[in-house]
Amino acid sequence: MRHGMIMGLVALLATTIAASAQAPKTVKIGVLNDQSGPYSDLGGIGSVVAAQMAVEDSGLSQKGWTIEVLSADHQNKADIAASVARQWYDVDGVDMITDLTNSAAALAVNEITRDKNKVILASGAATSDLTGKACSPNTVHWTSDTWAFAHGTGQAIVKTGGDTWFFLTADYSFGQALERDTAAVVEEYGGKVIGRVRVPLDTADFSSFLLQAQSSKAKIVGLANSGADTTNSIKQAAEFGIVSGGQNIAGLLIYITDVHSMGLPTAQGLILTAPFYWDFNDGTRAFSARFAGKMRGTKPSMAQAGVYSATLAYLKAVAELGSSQDGKAVVDKMKSAPIKDALFGDGLIREDGRKIHNMYLFEVKKPSESKAPWDYYRLRATIPAEEAFRPLSESECPLVKK
Numbered sequence: 001m002r003h004g005m006i007m008g009l010v011a012l013l014a015t016t017i018a019a020s021a022q023a024p025k026t027v028k029i030g031v032l033n034d035q036s037g038p039y040s041d042l043g044g045i046g047s048v049v050a051a052q053m054a055v056e057d058s059g060l061s062q063k064g065w066t067i068e069v070l071s072a073d074h075q076n077k078a079d080i081a082a083s084v085a086r087q088w089y090d091v092d093g094v095d096m097i098t099d100l101t102n103s104a105a106a107l108a109v110n111e112i113t114r115d116k117n118k119v120i121l122a123s124g125a126a127t128s129d130l131t132g133k134a135c136s137p138n139t140v141h142w143t144s145d146t147w148a149f150a151h152g153t154g155q156a157i158v159k160t161g162g163d164t165w166f167f168l169t170a171d172y173s174f175g176q177a178l179e180r181d182t183a184a185v186v187e188e189y190g191g192k193v194i195g196r197v198r199v200p201l202d203t204a205d206f207s208s209f210l211l212q213a214q215s216s217k218a219k220i221v222g223l224a225n226s227g228a229d230t231t232n233s234i235k236q237a238a239e240f241g242i243v244s245g246g247q248n249i250a251g252l253l254i255y256i257t258d259v260h261s262m263g264l265p266t267a268q269g270l271i272l273t274a275p276f277y278w279d280f281n282d283g284t285r286a287f288s289a290r291f292a293g294k295m296r297g298t299k300p301s302m303a304q305a306g307v308y309s310a311t312l313a314y315l316k317a318v319a320e321l322g323s324s325q326d327g328k329a330v331v332d333k334m335k336s337a338p339i340k341d342a343l344f345g346d347g348l349i350r351e352d353g354r355k356i357h358n359m360y361l362f363e364v365k366k367p368s369e370s371k372a373p374w375d376y377y378r379l380r381a382t383i384p385a386e387e388a389f390r391p392l393s394e395s396e397c398p399l400v401k402k
Contacts, residue, residue, distance in 0.1 A: 025060075025064060025065045025066065025322070025323070026065070026066045026067070026068075026093075026324075027060075027065065027066075027067045027068070027095055027096075027315065027318055027324045028067075028068045028070065028088075028092065028093050028094040028095050028096075029051055029055070029067065029068070029069050029070070029094070029095065029096050029097075029098065029311060029314075030069075030070045030071070030072065030084075030085075030088045030092075030094040030096070030097045030098070031047050031048045031051050031069065031070070031071040031072075031097075031098055031099050031307065032071070032072050032074055032081060032084055032085065032088075032097050032098075032099060032100055032105070032109065033047055033071075033073070033074065033099040033100060033101040033102075033124055034073065034074065034075070034076050034101045034102060034124075034227075035071070035072075035073035036073055036075065037075065037076050037202055037228075038076070038201065038202045038226075038227040038228035038229050039076070039101040039102060039124065039226065039227040039228075040227075041227065041228070041255075041257040041258075041261065041301075042101065042124065042226070042227055042255040042257045042258070042301040042303050042304070043099050043101040043123075043124040043301070043303050043304065043307075045071075045295075046291070046295055046298065046300060046301065046304045047098070047099040047101075047123070047124070047303065047304050047307045048069065048071045049291065049294050049295060049304075050291065050300065050304045050305065050307040050308040050311070051069050051098060051099075051307050051308070051311045052069050053287075053290065053291065053294075053308055054307070054308045054309075054311035054312040054315065055067045055069060055311070055315070057312060058312060058315040058316065058319070060315055060318075060319055063319075065319070067315070070088065070092065070094060072084045072088075074102065074105045076102045076104075076105065076201060076202070077105070078102075078104040078105050078107070078108040079108070080105075081100070081102070081104075081105035081106075081108050081109050082108040082109060082112060085097060085108075085109045085112045085113065086112060089112070089113075089116045089118055090116075094118070095118060095119065095318075095324040095325075095327070096118065096119040096120070096121060096311075096314055096324070096327070096330075097109060097113065097118070097119070097120050097121075098120070098121040098122075098123060098307050098310060098311055098314075099122075099123050099124045099125075099303065099307050100120065100122050100123070100124055100125040101123075101124030101125065101227075101303060102124070102125065102172075102174065103125045103126055103127035103129075103130075103172070103173045103174035103177065104172050104173045104174070105125070106120070106122050106125030106127070106130060107125075107127065107129065107130070107134055107173060110130065110134055110136055110139055111134075111136075113136065113138050113139065113327070114136040114137070114138045114139070116327075117138065117326060117327045117328055118138060118327040119138055119139075119140075119314065119327040119330055119331060120136075120138060120139040120140070121140050121142055121307075121310035121311065121314055122139065122140070122141045122142060122143075123142050123143045123303045123304075123306030123307045123310060124143075124303040124306075124307075125141070125174070126144065126145055126146050126149070126174050126177070126178065126226070126253060127145065127146055127173050127174050127177040127178075128145040128146045128147040128148075128177055128181060128390060129173070129177060130145070130353070131145065131350075131352040131353050131354040131390070131395070131397060132352075132390070132395060132396045132397055133396040133397070135352050135353050135395075135397035135398065135399055135400075136353065137328050137331060137332075137353075137399060138327045138328055138331055139331070139353045140310065140331060140334060140349055140353050140355055141353055141354055141355060142306045142309065142310040142355045143275060143276070143302055143303060143305075143306030143310075143355075144273070144274070144275050144302065144359065145354070145389070145390075146174070146177040146178040146180075146181045146182075146253075147181045147389060147390040148273065148275075148359055148383075148388050148389050148390075149178065149181075149182075149252050149253050149273050150178065150181035150182035150184070150185045150252065151181075151185055151383075151388075152273025152359055152361055152383055152388070153182075153250060153251075153252055153271055153272060153273045153361070154181075154182040154185040154186060154222075154250070154252065155185050155189065156271055156361055156380075156381075157220060157248075157250050157271060158185065158186055158189040158190075158191045159189060161219070162191070162219050162220040162248060162250065163186070163189075163190060163191035163192065163219065164191065164192050164193075164194050164217075164218045164219045164220065165182075165183070165186050165191060165192070165193050165194065165218055165219075165220045165221075165222050165250075166193075166194060166195040166196065166197075166212070166213045166216040166218035166220070166221050166222065167179045167182075167183070167193065167195070167196040167197070167221075167222045167223075167224050168196075168197060168199055168206070168209050168210070168213060168221065168222070168223050168224065168225065168233060169196055169197070169198050169199060169224040169225065170198075170199060170201055170224060170225040170226070170229055171198035171199055171200055171201065172201055174226070175198070175199075175224045175225055176224075178224040178225075178252055178253060179196065179222070179224040182222060182224065182252055194216055194217075194218050195212065195213070195216045195218065197209050197212050197213070199225065199229070199233075201229065202228065202229065203229060203232070204232065205236075206232060206233045206236045206237075207236065207240070209233075210233070210236060210237055210240050210242065211240070213237075213242070213247075214240060214242055214245065214247070217247075218247065219247060219248060220247070220248050220249075220250050221237065221242060221247055221248070221249050221250065222250045222252055223249065223250065223251050223252055224252055224253075225253070226253045226255070226258075227255070227257075227258065228261075230251055230253070230254060230258050231258050231261045231262050234249055234251065234262060234266060234267070234270075235262060235266060237249055238266060249270070250271070251270050251272060253272075254270060254272035254274075254364075255274075255301045255302065255303070256274075256277070256278070256299060256301055256302075256374070256376060256377075257298075257301050259364055259376045260298075260374065260376070264364065264365060264366065264367040264370055264376065265367055267364045267376075268364050268365065268366045268367065269363065269364060269366075270363070270364040271361065271362070271363055271380070272361075272362050272363075272364070272377075273359055273360070273361055273362070273383070274302050274359070274360060274362060275302055275306075275344055275357055275358065275359050275360065275388075276300075276302040276305040276306070276343055276344060277302075277360065277362065277377050277379075278299040278300060278305075278374065279374070279375065279377070280360075283342035283343060284305075284342070284343055286342075287300070287305070287308065287342065287343055288300055291304070291308075297373070299374045305343045305344075306344075308343065309341050309342075309343050309344055310355070312341075313334055313339055313341070314330065314334065317330050317331075317333040317334045318330055320333060321333055331349075331353070334349055335348075335349045335350075335351070339355070341357070344357040344358075345357055345358055346385075347385060350392065351392070351397075351399050351400055351401070352392065352395055352397040352399055352400050353397075353399070354389055354390070356385045356386070356388065356389050357385050357388070358382055358383060358384060358385050358388060359382075359383040359385075359388035359389075360379055360381070360382055360383065361379075361380045361381040361382075361383065362377040362378065362379055362380060363377070363378050363380050364376055364377065364378075365377065365378050
């Protein structure tokens with residue numbers, strides 16, 4: 001009798017192990033971003049394509065994994081983003097959400113993701129609060145943030161004489177964070193903020209706001225906005241004669257899709273900070289050629305490149321763990337070793353969730369200097385990874401041990 005029970009238990013254990021070994025390995029990835037509004041060019045469907053490319057390049061499908069990429073348009077509304085995230089996590093079984101253009105949407109999804117023990121890989125979201133007071137063990141902020149943009153572009157402009165500023169600020173968490181971080185740099189280097197105005201997201205007419213900036217007489221009109229808001233404000237600033245009148249425009253977050261939209265005659269001379277440029281090296285050119293082949297010739301933005309690289313690193317960690325079920329465990333795995341990346345170079349993910357890598361200060365070329373389509377940037381300086389992002393010593397993240 002006892003022998004029979006033991007043999008039965010052994011058989012049951014063997015069956016359980018075999019079933020576990022044969023269990024399907026699945027991953028569901030959600031690309032949640034703006035697909036119809038001011039940020040749709042820099043993220044949008046291009047970020048969905050980037051995530052799909054990462055799935056292809058991971059090689060996991062050939063190893064028996066089933067990987068699905070979902071997408072949704074949050075319409076730049078935090079409540080819609082939160083609703084989609086809950087649906088994806090609770091009903092559809094999504095394991096990771098990426099991109100999240102619009103910082104308010106990202107912050108809303110951030111808390112839900114932590115509660116559900118899933119993963120966020122933020123690329124298009126820019127607020128540095130994601131690795132500051134709102135940091136989470138389930139979140140990685142991959143591409144860049146407002147601290148890095150402020151210390152790259154803002155610092156370069158102040159050091160060359162742009163010491164009085166007036167801000168045109170997108171009136172939500174991203175714009176407020178970018179203004180805050182840039183104003184801190186301006187004041188740190190002896191400059192002064194003499195005015196600011198908050199502008200609703202997706203504004204078509206900037207005339208009243210630009211008139212305030214013009215009347216301030218500030219040397220620099222700082223644009224704490226992005227996407228179509230940036231291109232529209234720069235185009236309308238030219239119509240108002242702001243630059244010809246002696247003031248300068250500082251686009252604090254400029255994407256290559258913005259430059260393409262404005263055209264070089266309007267965008268020439270703009271200083272910008274970015275961690276990625278399609279024509280930077282052989283790795284970026286090879287990826288960008290493939291991406292452009294799927295996107296009717298459009299080159300990838302840094303946000304879209306970030307979605308690709310972050311998703312590829314995530315899938316590598318999932319494969320090493322053998323499962324995507326424990327989101328924190330996957331993020332811990334991603335943090336456990338340096339990352340070698342074809343698009344962003346060598347880097348690592350810090351304890352606060354900040355992915356660090358070199359940032360670059362670029363200047364937009366004159367039309368006469370551009371030799372081919374999308375040949376827009378000239379490199380001015382390299383900002384080393386250890387200097388490009390907020391030091392851990394200044395972090396408000398509760399995960400950082402001091």
